[in-house]
Amino acid sequence: MSLRPDLDVVAAMVHRGRRVLDLGCGDGALLAHLIDERGCDGTGVEISDEGFHACVARGVPVVVADIDQGLDDVEDDAYDVVILSQTLQATHRPALVLQEMMRVGKVGIVSFPNFGHWRLRWSLAARGRMPASRSLPYHWYDTPNIHLCTIRDFETLLAHEDLRTLRRVLLDERGRPLDDYRRRRPNLLAAGAVYMVGRSIP
Amino acid sequence: MLESGASLGPVEVAYETYGTLNADRSNAIYVCHALTGDAHAAGHHGDPDRRGWWDNIIGPGRPVDTDRFFVICSNLLGGCQGTTGPSSEDPATGRPYGLGFPLYTVRDLVEVHRALLAHMGIEHLAGAIGGSLGGMQVLQWVIDHPDEISAALVICSSSRLSAQNIAFSAVAREAIMRDPDFQDGDYYGTGRAPDTGLSIARMMAHITYLSEESMREKFGRRLQHGDAPRFDFSVDFQVESYLQHQGESFLKRFDANTYLYMTRVMDYFDAFADPATVGASLEGTSTKFLVVSFDSDWRFDTDHSREIVRQLQSWRVPVTFREIESPWGHDSFLLEIPEYHRTVEAFLDRTADDLGI
Numbered sequence: 001m002s003l004r005p006d007l008d009v010v011a012a013m014v015h016r017g018r019r020v021l022d023l024g025c026g027d028g029a030l031l032a033h034l035i036d037e038r039g040c041d042g043t044g045v046e047i048s049d050e051g052f053h054a055c056v057a058r059g060v061p062v063v064v065a066d067i068d069q070g071l072d073d074v075e076d077d078a079y080d081v082v083i084l085s086q087t088l089q090a091t092h093r094p095a096l097v098l099q100e101m102m103r104v105g106k107v108g109i110v111s112f113p114n115f116g117h118w119r120l121r122w123s124l125a126a127r128g129r130m131p132a133s134r135s136l137p138y139h140w141y142d143t144p145n146i147h148l149c150t151i152r153d154f155e156t157l158l159a160h161e162d163l164r165t166l167r168r169v170l171l172d173e174r175g176r177p178l179d180d181y182r183r184r185r186p187n188l189l190a191a192g193a194v195y196m197v198g199r200s201i202p
Numbered sequence: 203m204l205e206s207g208a209s210l211g212p213v214e215v216a217y218e219t220y221g222t223l224n225a226d227r228s229n230a231i232y233v234c235h236a237l238t239g240d241a242h243a244a245g246h247h248g249d250p251d252r253r254g255w256w257d258n259i260i261g262p263g264r265p266v267d268t269d270r271f272f273v274i275c276s277n278l279l280g281g282c283q284g285t286t287g288p289s290s291e292d293p294a295t296g297r298p299y300g301l302g303f304p305l306y307t308v309r310d311l312v313e314v315h316r317a318l319l320a321h322m323g324i325e326h327l328a329g330a331i332g333g334s335l336g337g338m339q340v341l342q343w344v345i346d347h348p349d350e351i352s353a354a355l356v357i358c359s360s361s362r363l364s365a366q367n368i369a370f371s372a373v374a375r376e377a378i379m380r381d382p383d384f385q386d387g388d389y390y391g392t393g394r395a396p397d398t399g400l401s402i403a404r405m406m407a408h409i410t411y412l413s414e415e416s417m418r419e420k421f422g423r424r425l426q427h428g429d430a431p432r433f434d435f436s437v438d439f440q441v442e443s444y445l446q447h448q449g450e451s452f453l454k455r456f457d458a459n460t461y462l463y464m465t466r467v468m469d470y471f472d473a474f475a476d477p478a479t480v481g482a483s484l485e486g487t488s489t490k491f492l493v494v495s496f497d498s499d500w501r502f503d504t505d506h507s508r509e510i511v512r513q514l515q516s517w518r519v520p521v522t523f524r525e526i527e528s529p530w531g532h533d534s535f536l537l538e539i540p541e542y543h544r545t546v547e548a549f550l551d552r553t554a555d556d557l558g559i
Contacts (some may be wrong), residue, residue, distance in 0.1 A: 003305050019518065030375050041520070043515065043520070043521070049541070052524060052545075053545075053548055054551060055522070056522060056545065056548040056549055057548055057551075057552060058552075059490070059556060060492070061520040061522050062522050062523075063511065063521070063522065063523045063524070064523065064524035064525065073511065073512050073514075073530045074515075075512075076515070078515070085515065160398055196331070
């Protein structure tokens with residue numbers, strides 16, 4: 001089974017046999033791939049019933065929890081990699097979630113839609129309406145995405161939290177890596193991004 | 203030979219099975235019962251109104267699907283429903299063991315289950331499931347024999363009791379042992395038994411199995427007779443009548459000494475006490491866990507389950523966990539709560555698919 005393109009980008013950042021925690025793991029597709037294809041130990045954290053049952057049906061270990069409440073049950077450095085895939089923007093406390101993921105994991109992988117993408121800017125500027133797109137297909141009133149940010153915003157948060165970027169892959173509107181031309185103006189031309197994040201060396 | 207070093211034997215085990223063992227002997231699920239359970243987990247013996255204690259979860263098309271699995275449930279060691287226990291005859295004396303029965307542990311309970319399986323020619327379990335003390339057995343089983351079980355389902359259980367849990371057990375035992383009819387546990391055949399103590403123990407335990415919300419809903423402050431309180435010490439509130447009934451009906455099926463032993467088994471249980479042994483055993487186990495708790499359970503609240511999850515995860519054991527919403531307290535594990543049953547069913551379906559059964 002093939003993964004969604006943006007999940008493929010995330011999966012490519014995870015080495016074989018790593019211990020992985022996927023926060024907001026949804027239906028568990030990424031974890032199933034990492035467990036089956038890459039021999040990882042994986043656990044998901046999910047808040048929705050549908051997501052939970054989809055994971056159980058796939059045989060992916062999953063814990064029902066609200067990541068906005070922190071990860072109190074998880075010890076420091078318990079995981080090699082903590083993934084936050086298309087979830088950051090749906091959390092109530094993105095900074096806390098980021099801190100917690102970097103506490104329990106040695107490396108974090110965060111993917112999110114870029115609200116600075118020109119189409120979204122255009123929609124707001126020209127039509128005066130809250131933008132919707134392929135990766136943000138909701139109305140303003142029913143969206144789970146309550147903390148949207150741009151690539152530049154995210155990098156500011158990383159700096160503020162004393163975290164550093166180990167790798168960055170920019171994505172187009174289909175979730176595939178962006179071509180060279182558009183990589184020159186990421187905040188305007190990338191529809192999303194995947195960051196591999198580490199703690200700053202003191 | 204028991205964990206304590208004492209020896210006991212011969213041991214007779216009462217058990218029931220449901221469904222059919224397949225040709226590979228690969229589809230067996232062991233049901234471990236809780237404090238006061240017995241081997242009669244499902245179905246009925248002629249009277250459809252007297253169904254097994256977990257009949258709502260075990261059966262054809264039910265979450266523990268007997269069309270797919272071969273289900274075994276046995277009365278625990280030290281029990282009083284057919285398996286050798288304090289009320290059984292001690293071959294050395296020709297009289298019931300009473301308090302001469304050796305103290306045993308959850309590990310011993312598991313070893314008796316395993317002896318039964320060996321007798322049946324079953325080497326590997328598709329699953330083991332239990333609530334409360336039942337879950338403790340499942341947990342201990344995997345710790346001691348990490349490759350014998352594919353799916354371990356630990357429902358509203360604990361890896362070690364809290365001081366509050368032990369306190370409740372202690373009061374229950376005091377009620378039994380201070381009953382003048384207890385006679386140092388040697389009450390068999392005397393025409394007297396510590397019925398008062400045992401029923402008080404049961405009444406108190408029952409309060410801890412329910413939640414405040416479920417008691418409010420079930421009884422409120424409603425009176426047993428009419429609208430006006432009697433203003434005396436008789437059974438006046440409905441909740442009193444209910445507890446009295448629970449206490450009295452318990453006497454018909456339970457032995458006071460078994461109650462002492464089983465509560466003590468739980469008090470001493472400490473699954474992760476020895477990290478070196480546990481780690482050596484659990485790291486690399488093929489067993490997958492499902493841990494479930496209920497939000498209104500205060501006897502073994504969700505923190506007990508979280509601790510099990512945390513411990514297992516620290517040894518890289520695959521664990522699925524969720525807290526189920528239910529107003530019914532600790533007793534929830536015996537009830538037909540759709541989301542709970544759906545979860546058990548999904549987990550076992552996946553197990554069956556993985557095993558090709």
